[in-house]
Amino acid sequence: MSKYFYCLCLALLLTLNGFAQRNTILIIADDLSPDYFGFYENHVDTVDVPNIRSLLAKGIRFKNLYSNPVCSSTRTTILTGRYSFRTGVGGIVGGTGGSNQIDTAEISIPKLLKVYNANIAKANIGKWHLKQPAPAINLMSPQALGYDWFEGPFIGQLPNFTNWTKYTNGVASTITTYATIENVNNAVSWLKAQNPSHPFFLWLAFNAPHEPLHLPPAGLHNYTTLSGTPADINAQPKQYFKAMLQAMDHEIGRLFDSLQVLNKKDSTDIIFIGDNGNTPRTAQIADLTKAKGTVYEYGVHVPLIIAGPSVVNKGRVSDALVNTTDLFSTIVENFGYTNWQTQIPTSKPVDSKSLQPIIKNVSDSIRPWVFSEIFKLTTDSSDGKGMRNRNYKLIKFDYGAEELYNLSADPLESTNLLNGNLTTTDLTNYNYLCNEMTTLVGGTSFCQSGVGMQEVATQKDWILFPNPADKTIFIQSVNPLAPHYTIELLDIFARVVYHQDHCLPLHTYSINIASFPKGQYYVRIKSETKFFTQKLMIE
Numbered sequence: 001m002s003k004y005f006y007c008l009c010l011a012l013l014l015t016l017n018g019f020a021q022r023n024t025i026l027i028i029a030d031d032l033s034p035d036y037f038g039f040y041e042n043h044v045d046t047v048d049v050p051n052i053r054s055l056l057a058k059g060i061r062f063k064n065l066y067s068n069p070v071c072s073s074t075r076t077t078i079l080t081g082r083y084s085f086r087t088g089v090g091g092i093v094g095g096t097g098g099s100n101q102i103d104t105a106e107i108s109i110p111k112l113l114k115v116y117n118a119n120i121a122k123a124n125i126g127k128w129h130l131k132q133p134a135p136a137i138n139l140m141s142p143q144a145l146g147y148d149w150f151e152g153p154f155i156g157q158l159p160n161f162t163n164w165t166k167y168t169n170g171v172a173s174t175i176t177t178y179a180t181i182e183n184v185n186n187a188v189s190w191l192k193a194q195n196p197s198h199p200f201f202l203w204l205a206f207n208a209p210h211e212p213l214h215l216p217p218a219g220l221h222n223y224t225t226l227s228g229t230p231a232d233i234n235a236q237p238k239q240y241f242k243a244m245l246q247a248m249d250h251e252i253g254r255l256f257d258s259l260q261v262l263n264k265k266d267s268t269d270i271i272f273i274g275d276n277g278n279t280p281r282t283a284q285i286a287d288l289t290k291a292k293g294t295v296y297e298y299g300v301h302v303p304l305i306i307a308g309p310s311v312v313n314k315g316r317v318s319d320a321l322v323n324t325t326d327l328f329s330t331i332v333e334n335f336g337y338t339n340w341q342t343q344i345p346t347s348k349p350v351d352s353k354s355l356q357p358i359i360k361n362v363s364d365s366i367r368p369w370v371f372s373e374i375f376k377l378t379t380d381s382s383d384g385k386g387m388r389n390r391n392y393k394l395i396k397f398d399y400g401a402e403e404l405y406n407l408s409a410d411p412l413e414s415t416n417l418l419n420g421n422l423t424t425t426d427l428t429n430y431n432y433l434c435n436e437m438t439t440l441v442g443g444t445s446f447c448q449s450g451v452g453m454q455e456v457a458t459q460k461d462w463i464l465f466p467n468p469a470d471k472t473i474f475i476q477s478v479n480p481l482a483p484h485y486t487i488e489l490l491d492i493f494a495r496v497v498y499h500q501d502h503c504l505p506l507h508t509y510s511i512n513i514a515s516f517p518k519g520q521y522y523v524r525i526k527s528e529t530k531f532f533t534q535k536l537m538i539e
Helices: 002-017 071-080 109-116 136-144 179-193 230-235 237-261 326-334 424-441
Strands: 023-029 059-066 121-126 149-152 164-168 171-175 200-205 268-274 301-307 316-323 370-374 384-388 392-397 402-406 462-465 472-477 485-490 496-502 508-512 519-527 531-538
Touching: 023 237, 023 326, 059 370, 071 326, 109 121, 109 200, 109 326, 121 179, 149 179, 179 200, 179 237, 230 237, 268 326, 316 370, 384 424, 392 424, 402 424, 462 531, 472 519, 485 508
Parallel strands: 023 200, 023 268, 059 316, 121 149, 121 200
Antiparallel strands: 059 301, 149 164, 164 171, 268 301, 370 384, 384 392, 392 402, 462 472, 472 508, 485 496, 485 519, 519 531
16 A cells, blocks of 8 residues: 555656656647737737647647748757857758758757657658758758658648658658648657657648648638639638648647547647748738748747646746747756756757746746847848847848837837937837847847937037938038038948038038938037037938
């Protein structure tokens, strides 16, 4: 009796500690913003997705998950827990602009799980997109990064959802089964083949609802009026996107049913995310230049639900700031490996912050800001970095431009505060974010010295008018200057955009400003003995 009582207490203790369950499935939808989900704030459209929705009552819906703007770099941040500037995977492997491929020497989730418990089964089913399929050695990169099993397409976008190439541990085959169905078929088959007493980690990466847009097989959706012709797809792309999303939800339901049959549903945590925002073709925003591929909110704000036995006080909604990097430590610690940091070399710092405190309901926050970035082998104007705290967001484009938004008042990022008068709160948040970005990334400071530049005048010797102005400004001197003086016009970042040296006494001087972009500037006049700076608004 005492032995039985001891075992019972031990089992109860393990359950209370949250480490009784050892299974985790990460489900990744491809190109999916939250605004097609009726259970997300500010959704524009809604799709009937009962299986994804069923996770809400069993878990936590996170309102503020930040990904990267494109799939390869986001997936690398999850797998390694490291930001893209550390891994070098900043864009789309094999895609427009190009990107470095993942280094198989990176410490990954499956590598750590293998160190912790050799009995944990680890599989990646579905899209890989972290290496090119050539040379042939790349086909074994999932195994090199710690997986026991890989089965899925290697590239990003399928040419056709019913005629595509699948690789199974390096061996290619042509598949004519609908890709979303095939992904779940493969996942279920793998689960059935595992030792029932061993824990498992499954990374299930759907290609859906990524383009090419199409009409899924009948029975997977209820959009029965769609014809599936190219003309109809071009006429109403969002309807086909929703049909693809509904088909994915149908197959997720089949996966859940299989877990139930295998007696694994009650011991398995499900993590559901999108990898980046929707493409312009399916985006639900007016400004399509701020969709997938950009560090604007619509490009990086994606859904996240964590559900299952590990969640304490199920049915919660969290407004915590979360990065996709944070799934790395969250998943590893879900298996009980809490001192994984001992395996991380100092030369490969990990940026992941575990979500376990939120999952266990002992904290409502894990980090003060989130970060996103995109950079390509062939650079373009969208390359840049974004960082937000609770209310403000700073964007720094690699070509030099900066933008600042108050997301609490302007969630669509319509008004760049750096084009107007900054309040003390605006300036405080700007300085905080640019200093944090500088500390994180290193190198030259992201803070521009002109932001918040102070007005200075000596003896009120000069008058600037009109202000605001749109075509011409006039500078009038109450007391003419000495023969040598300089007039400059500076932008918000203290960059000189107009400069003129003078050698005659100044009474009234005019500057044509019609060609300057609207926004905040400073007029600066310098002589050997006097200095004048005044804020100017160009409208």
